[in-house]
Amino acid sequence: MTIIKAQQESWQSGMAKNITFIVTKDCQLACKYCYLVGKNVKERMPWDVAKTFIDYVLDHETDPEFAEESVVWDFIGGEPFLEIELIDKICDYIKTELFRRNHHWFNSYRFSFSTNGINYHEKAVQDFIQKNLDHLSIGITIDGTEKKHDLNRVYKITEKGSYQDVVKNIPLWLEQFPGSGTKVTISSVDIPYITESVLHLYSLGIHEVNINVVFEDVWQEGDDLKFEEQLMQLADAIIDGGYYQDYACSFFSEHIGKPMNLERDNHNWCGAGKMLSVDAAGNLYPCTRFAQYSLRDKDAWIIGNIHDGIDKNKLRPFLTLDLTTQSPQKCIECEVASGCAWCQGENYDAAKTHTVFQRATAICLMHKARVRANNYYWNKLYRKLELEDLREQYEAKKREVKPKIC
Amino acid sequence: MLQYLVILLDDTSVAYCHADNPLKEHNLTPLETLKKGILFGMKQNLMIQYVFPNYELPTAYAEVIESIDNVKIYPIGCKPVTSIEDGNDIDVEVANDVPEKVEAKNLVLRLTFSEMLKQKNEIAKLFVLGARVNLCIIDVEQFAEEQIETYKQVLNEWNTTLLNLYKQGKSPQFNLLTDRIMLEKMHNCEAGVNNITLAPNGKFYLCPAFYYDEQMKVFNQLNHHNPSSDNSVGDLEKGLDIPNPQLLHLDHAPLCRNCDAYQCRRCIWLNRRLTWDLNTPSRQQCVMAHIERNASRALLNDIRKVSKFMPEIDIKEINYLDPFEVRKEF
Incomplete structure (x- = not known):
């Protein structure tokens, strides 16, 4: 098994643009503390939305919004690895385009995942990891003891605890990402x-x-x-x-x-507004927490879409916060x-x-x-x-x- | 501190600022509501500003309206006739086209940017009439980068007219160019801070535009902890209840508190429409205000070449039009 270099939690901290794909709003789990109030199986990102978004971002290389030295392409759900085929296609396209365009993020990028770890061992996920191992950060969420973990992190229909399905993947994960x-x-x-x-x-x-x-x-x-x-x-x-x-x-x-x-x-404190998120509909957000599925009482704070770009007026409150x-x-x-x-x-x-x-x-x-x-x-x-x-x-x-x- | 109570006498009361009034059906403020509003104003020591529709009110209203010192804001050509001619010289006429004559001492002229350009010469003629001219651009959100130079140019042309009047010993007042040369601190709309609006439904609003939005069901929730309040910030029965009132104050507006475009309206209604936060101005509002500020600076410098004028005012040269661009230096 290939040993992947030690993970640096704050890779290029402060110098990297964080761009998040909300690839799905579905998850195997229904964690009781989860702030995502609008999870569903329908909103899966289509490839053309992902591609149009990547093109928009890379076309605007010289804009102040994308001037950071590096980029972290973040994949979030729901559970992102449910969409591993789409993610693989997205990452291939990003790599190809960064090279083709001689973009300043070429060789200064990372793909980042926060996963519940349930399908970490599956072939498609492992193939993806091997393919991108030099540019990968993956965090598996495990909440502690079986009792504590299963108190909240339960499957969405059966309400069965997920601890056993996650903990079995921890050794593989630590082997691949020591530290x-x-x-x-x-x-x-x-x-x-x-x-x-x-x-x-x-x-x-x-x-x-x-x-x-x-x-x-x-x-x-x-x-x-x-x-x-x-x-x-x-x-x-x-x-x-x-x-x-x-x-x-x-x-x-x-x-x-x-x-x-x-x-x-x-x-x-937070990087909302400096980050950029996109959902399956192609709407843009200052952070995933402003997408509708994250909000209990308010309307989504949409700052643009993949076709019209960012409405910079909608970013001004975030970028003047103190x-x-x-x-x-x-x-x-x-x-x-x-x-x-x-x-x-x-x-x-x-x-x-x-x-x-x-x-x-x-x-x-x-x-x-x-x-x-x-x-x-x-x-x-x-x-x-x-x-x-x-x-x-x-x-x-x-x-x-x-x-x-x- | 609240100083003014704006009372909309009817749903169709004249729009006198950035927001158009989309309400077309007459809906007169009930006489009892009007009396309670006046009483509220008296108890809170507020100057009443009545906003009139373009039709004559029932005679019963005249006595009530004149039961307290007031300012009248009315559509041009529709001067309200009440039983008492108080000769108030701060009444305000509102026009949506450049008028040939102005009766009141104050004129609010509401135009789109393109209308303003087309009528720039006619606007310049107003300066000599002696009335204070408040030009209000009603399509600020449409202002584009390509229009920056055009706006600079038209303000420069008006500066020439104004300078000639100053040379003649006159003191023309034109909000976009002569306010800033006399201001040492922010002097903005201050909706919700120094003025509040009472609508015909007996509820308070930050300004008339928030009432219009509520009636048109546009973005109609201000207090999310009290959803039934829609856009209102209290009523005559319970008094004022402004949510997050601190965000209406200058010290809670990160861009504005460091800004010296003191003549800017700082329109919170535009802020909410364009940036979604009451305390954050849009680029359009900032850029337009800074073009005006810089033109005012040029006017001040020109006036000082011929006379001593407001020596305490110092408008510094700056190299930006949007304070957002230099926010990290604040």
């Missing part, structure tokens, strides 16, 4: 399983666990205290078990929990603000008006709980290292997961 991380999502019912789940993922050989709480307003009274308790247990387990040396969990970061420097940090304009005063003045994230799509969906300038704050208490546990983690870890005279050595080679900016 890969997984993405774990926490909602209210998952809180009691956080510690065991992270440790379980470590035991599967996954060294990097990117984990976040859902942005939606799903939290119950007292969840923050339960969350803090779980994270402190996790901190103890990581430190006492020595996992901190070779493993990482994004919950713990030295950069979170500080007041914002409004001069330095008054920028937007922290202070969209945040309520309590966030601006928050003593532990740094690291408190938001999703622009959820902000829009939850806003009182048709705006991206109203920050949703449903995770406020959860962030504060995380900060308390995070402080505990670093105080405990550094004290241990100091007593063992290992702090300097640790700091020189410490591994940290940076929060993934979408």
